[in-house]
Amino acid sequence: MDNSSLERKIKSNNLIDTYKKEIGLVGIILILFVIFSFVSEYFLSSSNLLNITRQISVNFIVAIGATFVILSGEIDLSVGSNAALSGMAAAFILTSTNSIPLAIIGGILTGGLVGSINGLITVFGKVQSFIVTLSMLGIARGITLAWSGGKPISGLPFEFSIFGAGYWGIIPIPTIISFIVFIFGYLYLNKTKHGIYIRSIGANREAAKYSAIPVSKYRIYTFIIQGLTCGIGGIILTSKLLSAQPSVATGLELDVIAAVILGGASLSGGVGTLIGTLFGATIMGIISNGMNLIGISAFYQQIVRGIIIIVAIAAQKRA
Amino acid sequence: MNNITLELKNITKRFGGITALNKVNMSLKKGDIHALVGENGAGKSTLIKILTGVHKNDAGNIILDGSTINLKNPIDARKKGIVAIYQELSLIEELTVGQNIFLGHEPISNEKFGITDRKKLYKKSREYLNRFELEIDPEIPIKKLGMGQKRIIEILKAITIEAKILLLDEPTTGMSKAEIDKFFEIITRFKNKDLTMVYISHHLEQVFKLSDKVTVLRNGEKIKTHKTSEVDKETLVHDMIGENLEDEFPDHHSKVKDEVKLEIKNLKTEEMQEKLSFQLFAGEILGVTGIIGSGKSELGRALIGYSPKQYGEIKIENEQIHINSPVDAKKAGMVYTPEDRKTQGLFLDLKIEENLIIPNINKVLSNLRFISNSLKKQLSLSTAKKLNVKPLDTNMIVKNLSGGNQQKIVFGKWLMSNPKIMILDEPTKGIDIGAKKEVYKLINDLADQGVGIIILSSEFQEIKNLSDRILILRNGQIIKEVKSEDITEKQILSSALGGK
Incomplete structure (x- = not known):
């Protein structure tokens, strides 16, 4: 067989193989579409679909960061607290300087700082990231509560609400922000050497070290990326409510991890894609949205969501 | 019956x-x-x-x-x-x-x-x-x-x-x-x-x-x-x-040059028992052997800075080099293939292509520092061809290859980086005779091109037949240094074990 035909053969096999999981996820999304469009005629309306993209934006943005952490074989449980702290920091800067750009930069950097602390302790302190970030979950939330005295910072200028509640035409601004973060994340993961290094560290850390990859540096990077996405998520949350709530985003870590794992990533590292995470977050969003439309109580929603996640992941493993 | x-x-x-x-x-x-x-x-x-x-x-x-x-x-x-x-x-x-x-x-x-x-x-x-x-x-x-x-x-x-x-x-x-x-x-x-x-x-x-x-x-x-x-x-x-x-070992017409490629003086890391000093010449295959516990792998890891250095000097082509990590070693042109290909050498769940490219990622970056897929395919395919990897499908997951082909990938990921010195730890462990022959030929070809090669192996036949010069280690010390034509397999074994 000559080279070009061999390569063509490889390519066609490859496409199906590479996107097997994603094809399955699209299938799940379609099934959910069919079910919910039968039970609620409003579900398939364009305003509701755009609404879903807005509802999932924070979860999705933070899940993009989590994809990197999970790919490298680590976990970050502190994302909810980090988002709350970052949102609080942004509100604090905004009220004291009245500058929206400074508030945004400050909020994102706060998230990045918390992430880098997680990374440094995990890598150089040689403590499991589960433990480090579980502690950080408490610490960051505690700082947020202590800083604010448990009360929200409100009275933010109305212009600030654009990031969480604004629209560009009919498209929600948070949707646009999450799209931009996704594009950056996608290029970073798939088109730069950083991305392939992070994936290889998760696939086999020993082999990565022997392959002359600066393993420690890139492990810390993943936590910083995660932190930055928490910062962005926190700003959107603060903006949406026009106030920084100290208890916002409680439990976000579970939704984020569920989205990433639903998207086909493996908690042991090395396996996962951002397209998968996009679909994972979308599935979670559709389920919540659809159940709200039908009027299922929030208590039952949690049960149903849990069951659907388990069934979806179990089905994937079989495929 | x-x-x-x-x-x-x-x-x-x-x-x-x-x-x-x-x-x-x-x-x-x-x-x-x-x-x-x-x-x-x-x-x-x-x-x-x-x-x-x-x-x-x-x-x-x-x-x-x-x-x-x-x-x-x-x-x-x-x-x-x-x-x-x-x-x-x-x-x-x-x-x-x-x-x-x-x-x-x-x-x-x-x-x-x-x-x-x-x-x-x-x-x-x-x-x-x-x-x-x-x-x-x-x-x-x-x-x-x-x-x-x-x-x-x-x-x-x-x-x-x-x-x-x-x-x-x-x-x-x-x-x-x-x-x-x-x-x-x-x-x-x-x-x-x-x-x-x-x-x-x-x-x-x-x-x-x-x-x-x-x-x-x-x-x-x-x-x-x-x-x-x-x-x-x-x-x-x-x-x-x-x-x-007889075909197992290639004819090795030694082309050792009179230039020192690597000079080690009193090197010691935490995991080494003793300080070691030796030289490696351009085009030379230096066989380092000894039984388990002799300190071969520890020496390999010390050379590439895998474990923290305590004492000693490393000179490559007469230039003093500070090596604190495999990253430094690679920059200096010294690479190492570890002993256990499954846990240390390969990303088993990744493709051949990725395994070959990851250590050489800088070679496939475009001007914008983005990875070029066509360059990646081209380079990995040509390397896989050179290594005679079977099957010649760079999208194959490495886990599914035979041991011999896996070893070729471990070896091949460094070929692209044009190393000055290659350290090969048990390069033919658990692979069949056909694959061994191919690996031996690759090693010989590299030496012929002037690369300095250190083989760490406990297969005495391989050490005897492949090396130009042999160092025998015991309890972390070099107990014998000898040209390979001046020693038999049996003598290597008995010195390694501590006989006369």
């Missing part, structure tokens, strides 16, 4: 379009140690998997003690007395020797609550250990045992469930020379009229030492069964590869 315990008749197994086993016939005599040899991919593993019920044969019969049997799964095979002992041990490190031996069929003191009887467990364990004159305390945890003893316990575990047929797959993997000798001695104690063993090994000397009969497989077909006492190594190798042994 009712002393035949297991008979295979016309066993055929296909995977997709590939015939892994083609009408294989084999019969095992009760109480024999029957060796099974063949290159990687010859069908040994498939045969074992059929015998243990992991795979189902497409055609043919398995006849155990005169009646045709149907093996549904490994548990079923185990019930029928067929037990395999794989290279990866199935012992639980934290449990004691006795608990491991009786794992799953512990003596019970109270039927109703299923409480295990500790006293009885250790008493019975002692009986078994004594029966085979093993001086192992059943109450210590498995993790305190060496590899050789662990393997023995694994076999003992099989014997307690009254295994009739024991399949041993490369049982001496990870054992030192001394452990191997001890292991052989014990294996012969296990030998009796009721226990038949199938012994799979790449080490022909072990086959000669242990087995009564030897069956050769090649490309899924049975070539021949010999009485071990009536066959010699050349015949076996010929049966295995269809070629003569």
Whole structure:
């Protein structure tokens, strides 16, 4: 067989193989579409679909960061607290300087700082990231509560609400922000050497070290990326409510991890894609949205969501 | 002939379009140690998997003690007395020797609550250990045992469930020379009229030492069964590869140049026992050998800065270099292929392409620092071709390659980086003769191009035939430095062991 035909053969096999999981996820999304469009005629309306993209934006943005952490074989449980702290920091800067750009930069950097602390302790302190970030979950939330005295910072200028509640035409601004973060994340993961290094560290850390990859540096990077996405998520949350709530985003870590794992990533590292995470977050969003439309109580929603996640992941493993 | 315990008749197994086993016939005599040899991919593993019920044969019969049997799964095979002992041990490190031996069929003191009887467990364990004159305390945890003893316990575990047929797959993997000798001695104690063993090994000397009969497989077909006492190594190798042994090592016309490529002075890291000093010349193949515990791998890791340096100087081409990590070493042109390709050398779940490209990612970046997919494909395909990787499909997941092809990938990922010095730790461990030959040729070609090569190996034949110069290590010290033409394999072995 000559080279070009061999390569063509490889390519066609490859496409199906590479996107097997994603094809399955699209299938799940379609099934959910069919079910919910039968039970609620409003579900398939364009305003509701755009609404879903807005509802999932924070979860999705933070899940993009989590994809990197999970790919490298680590976990970050502190994302909810980090988002709350970052949102609080942004509100604090905004009220004291009245500058929206400074508030945004400050909020994102706060998230990045918390992430880098997680990374440094995990890598150089040689403590499991589960433990480090579980502690950080408490610490960051505690700082947020202590800083604010448990009360929200409100009275933010109305212009600030654009990031969480604004629209560009009919498209929600948070949707646009999450799209931009996704594009950056996608290029970073798939088109730069950083991305392939992070994936290889998760696939086999020993082999990565022997392959002359600066393993420690890139492990810390993943936590910083995660932190930055928490910062962005926190700003959107603060903006949406026009106030920084100290208890916002409680439990976000579970939704984020569920989205990433639903998207086909493996908690042991090395396996996962951002397209998968996009679909994972979308599935979670559709389920919540659809159940709200039908009027299922929030208590039952949690049960149903849990069951659907388990069934979806179990089905994937079989495929 | 009712002393035949297991008979295979016309066993055929296909995977997709590939015939892994083609009408294989084999019969095992009760109480024999029957060796099974063949290159990687010859069908040994498939045969074992059929015998243990992991795979189902497409055609043919398995006849155990005169009646045709149907093996549904490994548990079923185990019930029928067929037990395999794989290279990866199935012992639980934290449990004691006795608990491991009786794992799953512990003596019970109270039927109703299923409480295990500790006293009885250790008493019975002692009986078994004594029966085979093993001086192992059943109450210590498995993790305190060496590899050789662990393997023995694994076999003992099989014997307690009254295994009739024991399949041993490369049982001496990870054992030192001394452990191997001890292991052989014990294996012969296990030998009796009721226990038949199938012994799979790449080490022909072990086959000669242990087995009564030897069956050769090649490309899924049975070539021949010999009485071990009536066959010699050349015949076996010929049966295995269809070629003569002399071809195994390439003609090495030494092209050592009179320029020092690498100079080490008093190098020591935390894990090294002693400070070491030596030189490596351009185009030279330096063989470093010694038994397990001699400090070979530690030296390799020290050179590339894998473990923190305590003392010493490293000069590459007369320039002092500070190496604190494999990243520094690679920058300086010195690369290392680790001993264990599965856990250290490869990303098993990634593709060939990714394995080859990851250490050389800078070569496939565009001006915008983005990875170019076409460059990635092109470069990995040309390297895979140069290495003669089979199959030549760079999208193949590395886990699915044979050991020899995996080793070529470990080796090949550094070819692209044009190293000045290559350190190869056990470059042919567990790979078949055909693949070995290819690796040897690659090593030779590199040396001919002026690369300095250090081979860390415990295969003395390889050290003797491949190297220009040999360093023998013992307890972390260089105890002998010699040109390879001035020493025989036997002499290498005896110095490594500490003889004269």
